[in-house]
Amino acid sequence: MNRYRFAKNIAIGAAVVLSLTLARAADDLPKADTILDKFIEVTGGKAAYEKHHTEVAKGSFSMAAMGIKGDVVTYRAEPNKSLLEIDFGSIGKMRDGSDGTVYWTSFAMTGPHVKEGPEKAQAAISARFNQELNWREMFKEVKTVGTDKVDGKDCYQVQLTPNEGPPMTQCYDKDSNLLVKMSMTAQGPTGEQQSDSFFTDYRKEGDILMPHKIKQSAPGQEVVITFDSVAFNTEIPADKFALPDEIKALVKK
Amino acid sequence: MRLSLGVVLTVALSGLSFAQPTLTPAQRQLNVDSFELVWKTVRDKHWDPKMNGVDWQAVHDELLPKVEKAASTDEARELMSDMLGRLKQTHFGIVPAEAYKELDQKDDEGKSSPSEGDPGLDVRLVDGHTLVTFVTPDSPAAAKGVKAGWEILRVDGKELAPGMAKVHAAFGSALMAELIETRSVEERMRGPIDKTVDVEFLDGKDRKVKLKLGRTGPRGTETVVGSLPPLHFWLDAHKIQPDIGYVTFNMFFEPEAVASSVQKIMSQCGDCKGFIIDLRGNPGGLGGMAMGLAGWFTSQSGLRLGTMYLRSTSLKFAVFPRAEPFRGPLAILVDGCSASTSEIFAGGMQDLKRARVFGTHTAGAALPSMFTKLPNGDGFQYAVANYVSEGGKPLEGVGVTPDQEVKLTRHQLLEGQDPALDAAVSWIHGQKD
Numbered sequence: 001m002n003r004y005r006f007a008k009n010i011a012i013g014a015a016v017v018l019s020l021t022l023a024r025a026a027d028d029l030p031k032a033d034t035i036l037d038k039f040i041e042v043t044g045g046k047a048a049y050e051k052h053h054t055e056v057a058k059g060s061f062s063m064a065a066m067g068i069k070g071d072v073v074t075y076r077a078e079p080n081k082s083l084l085e086i087d088f089g090s091i092g093k094m095r096d097g098s099d100g101t102v103y104w105t106s107f108a109m110t111g112p113h114v115k116e117g118p119e120k121a122q123a124a125i126s127a128r129f130n131q132e133l134n135w136r137e138m139f140k141e142v143k144t145v146g147t148d149k150v151d152g153k154d155c156y157q158v159q160l161t162p163n164e165g166p167p168m169t170q171c172y173d174k175d176s177n178l179l180v181k182m183s184m185t186a187q188g189p190t191g192e193q194q195s196d197s198f199f200t201d202y203r204k205e206g207d208i209l210m211p212h213k214i215k216q217s218a219p220g221q222e223v224v225i226t227f228d229s230v231a232f233n234t235e236i237p238a239d240k241f242a243l244p245d246e247i248k249a250l251v252k253k
Numbered sequence: 254m255r256l257s258l259g260v261v262l263t264v265a266l267s268g269l270s271f272a273q274p275t276l277t278p279a280q281r282q283l284n285v286d287s288f289e290l291v292w293k294t295v296r297d298k299h300w301d302p303k304m305n306g307v308d309w310q311a312v313h314d315e316l317l318p319k320v321e322k323a324a325s326t327d328e329a330r331e332l333m334s335d336m337l338g339r340l341k342q343t344h345f346g347i348v349p350a351e352a353y354k355e356l357d358q359k360d361d362e363g364k365s366s367p368s369e370g371d372p373g374l375d376v377r378l379v380d381g382h383t384l385v386t387f388v389t390p391d392s393p394a395a396a397k398g399v400k401a402g403w404e405i406l407r408v409d410g411k412e413l414a415p416g417m418a419k420v421h422a423a424f425g426s427a428l429m430a431e432l433i434e435t436r437s438v439e440e441r442m443r444g445p446i447d448k449t450v451d452v453e454f455l456d457g458k459d460r461k462v463k464l465k466l467g468r469t470g471p472r473g474t475e476t477v478v479g480s481l482p483p484l485h486f487w488l489d490a491h492k493i494q495p496d497i498g499y500v501t502f503n504m505f506f507e508p509e510a511v512a513s514s515v516q517k518i519m520s521q522c523g524d525c526k527g528f529i530i531d532l533r534g535n536p537g538g539l540g541g542m543a544m545g546l547a548g549w550f551t552s553q554s555g556l557r558l559g560t561m562y563l564r565s566t567s568l569k570f571a572v573f574p575r576a577e578p579f580r581g582p583l584a585i586l587v588d589g590c591s592a593s594t595s596e597i598f599a600g601g602m603q604d605l606k607r608a609r610v611f612g613t614h615t616a617g618a619a620l621p622s623m624f625t626k627l628p629n630g631d632g633f634q635y636a637v638a639n640y641v642s643e644g645g646k647p648l649e650g651v652g653v654t655p656d657q658e659v660k661l662t663r664h665q666l667l668e669g670q671d672p673a674l675d676a677a678v679s680w681i682h683g684q685k686d
Contacts, residue, residue: 063479066479066480067479067480067481068478068479068480089477090476090477090478090506090507091478091506091508091539092508092509093509107508107545108508108509108511108512108513108545109508109539109541109542109544109545110541110542110544110545110548110573111512111544111545111548111549111572111573111574111575112573112575112576113573188571189555189557189569189571189573190568190569190570190571191560191566191567191568191569192566193566193568194565194566246575246576249576249577250575250576252576253576
């Protein structure tokens with residue numbers, strides 16, 4: 001399960017602007033690469049991640065304020081294939097995926113869409129399998145910029161600047177070094193959408209410690225995703241990552 | 254359907270008055286708590302931190318003491334309504350508890366009563382007269398021979414004109430008046446399926462006709478969207494002429510059904526000269542569907558229908574072109590009962606000069622709004638965003654002005670004509686290939 005992945009692709013609307021609290025001078029803070037590498041260690045270690053080549057996660061989605069619930073399934077495979085499916089019931093099924101080259105979204109409500117520019121760059125980061133291990137390739141700069149509090153506990157804020165697009169900020173618990181919060185600005189045709197995502201309910205799936213609940217705050221609404229099961233190295237049918245016909249038609253245009 | 258719910262609530266409440274005994278201290282406190290909740294909600298959630306130029310704190314400080322002294326809940330409600338009225342914006346209102354209960358008709362499981370129905374009539378107010386504009390085939394009204402163009406005079410013995418005059422007096426200056434008045438009439442005819450409704454008409458020969466009409470379940474299939482009560486959705490897509498495609502649906506829900514129907518008619522319409530989207534009577538629904546629908550009618554990337562502004566962000570209504578969109582003339586039909594997403598779509602396509610709009614002025618009710626129950630039992634409606642069409646004009650309170658205004662007349666309805674549709678067809682045929 002990829003921590004970046006859900007927060008970006010499930011974003012609907014924009015989130016509350018994060019107020020950064022620079023509690024200490026940057027020089028006093030642990031280095032960002034240390035925090036990011038330590039995250040790999042505390043969640044299972046590099047070897048544990050490298051054993052995985054595919055991942056299927058299943059769970060549920062809810063927007064309590066609107067009374068909307070649905071089922072969520074994500075499929076992921078090395079190196080950068082992905083498919084997210086959310087079934088919103090009468091509102092329809094949203095699919096968001098990558099065949100490794102084309103990054104796309106298909107939702108009957110808004111129509112099919114092939115991502116380009118900054119939106120594509122963000123999608124490429126999201127689709128990267130085991131991105132925790134590969135942050136050095138995806139971000140041109142990482143730095144610890146301060147501290148924050150999440151649920152009353154201190155966390156280190158790490159700002160990650162991708163090769164293209166605006167930086168994102170991740171907050172790692174001071175004690176456990178687990179990722180507890182991510183703030184980012186999603187880029188796309190509907191404009192810039194800011195969001196805060198909170199990661200909780202860390203539990204082991206195989207050898208990896210993973211968050212099973214992700215809460216995303218956006219103006220006027222809150223999205224909660226809960227994962228019930230995660231399976232690694234299961235065989236995913238090859239056509240699962242194939243482009244839908246309507247996306248193929250758009251690519252051909 | 255929050256809009257229509259709100260309209261229904263508002264209408265049902267007009268004219269209701271409840272004598273109240275002196276308030277107990279507890280009731281008085283509930284009114285104060287309600288006032289505070291309304292005030293804070295607007296302060297925290299209104300899209301404009303400047304509250305449309307109103308000194309919101311000063312309003313609070315002025316009215317709170319009056320609410321504390323209010324001798325009745327009616328009086329407290331009037332003060333809350335006064336506070337909201339100072340925003341001079343629609344979709345802000347207080348609905349009395351008695352009416353809120355009526356309009357929020359849910360059983361213990363949160364579902365609307367399945368036994369509610371109507372005789373199968375669409376109505377519009379035309380020059381102060383309530384006219385039947387459509388009779389649902391195979392409905393109780395159709396079985397009794399009711400025709401488009403007939404005027405409704407009385408429902409269950411109650412004359413419509415005075416009630417409509419009251420509603421018109423209250424809302425007549427607002428663009429939403431037609432929507433409110435129409436919904437009011439339709440609500441009067443709604444009721445239990447196992448009971449009849451007495452309707453007196455003026456038929457096509459100006460004769461008074463009294464009919465006892467049965468009721469049938471709403472047209473279409475039931476759909477449930479989030480916490481909204483169950484809704485009934487219907488859609489009709491076909492060629493109205495060999496060279497003109499036509500799509501109409503009663504509300505912007507069931508996006509997959511809309512998409513598949515549009516796709517199907519598009520596939521049959523490769524050689525069509527024009528296309529018509531009929532949004533008359535469509536009160537809106539899921540705002541995002543305007544984007545999806547627009548994508549069937551343009552090949553140009555990067556277009557937007559408009560922008561929705563919330564307190565801390567904005568959402569651009571981007572258009573995602575389909576692979577093989579329809580590029581020919583597009584006509585959109587609207588009327589005073591076209592609201593919300595209908596206006597977003599029609600106004601945006603008009604601004605983009607991709608469509609020609611026919612009919613009458615829309616409702617000017619585009620703001621997304623929420624309902625919540627207040628501590629004193631009243632309902633509270635508030636808008637959470639503003640919407641500006643791509644051409645730069647806000648739709649709220651302004652609506653969409655048709656490129657070609659086409660008003661209904663009783664004579665045309667009686668003749669079986671549909672003047673707005675006829676005008677659109679004529680325009681399409683007049684376009685160069």
